[in-house]
Amino acid sequence: MMEQFERVNEALDRLEKMLDGMKSENEALGREISELKGIIEDRDLEIMQLQEDAEKLAASSRAEKxxxxxxxxxxxxxxxxxxxxxxxxxxEDRQ
Structure with missing residues (x-):
């Protein structure tokens, strides 16, 4: 009976370690997702700024033309x- 409890405890310990590892991995992935979202937002803003600049340049070129x-x-x-x-x-000179 004692042996079974030890095996169950060992199995629980292993499961707990696996769960802790998964939690750590999940947290790391969450941080990475947040970082990537920030990068995407920055790129979106850059793209919008470039589009605005291109529109201004095109309008200026049309006006100059x-x-x-x-x-x-x-x-x-x-x-x-x-x-x-x-x-x-x-x-008049010819006449």
Missing amino acids: EELGSRLDGLLGRMCKLTAQEQAAAG
Whole structure:
């Protein structure tokens, strides 16, 4: 009978050690999960910031393109006007 109690106690001790090991492993995994969640949140914020920066850059580029287009249109208009004036002056000189 005593021998059976000793075996049961030994089995319980082994189970307790296994349980302690599993608890430790579970705690370590919990810490790792928390750390990984933090990393993911940081990356999400970085991605959002990069997207915002890209949108701002694209808007700035569009505005610059429109401004350059306006300037070119203005210059072309002046060139056409000057060309027309030169042609009119040349026509008067021929007469």
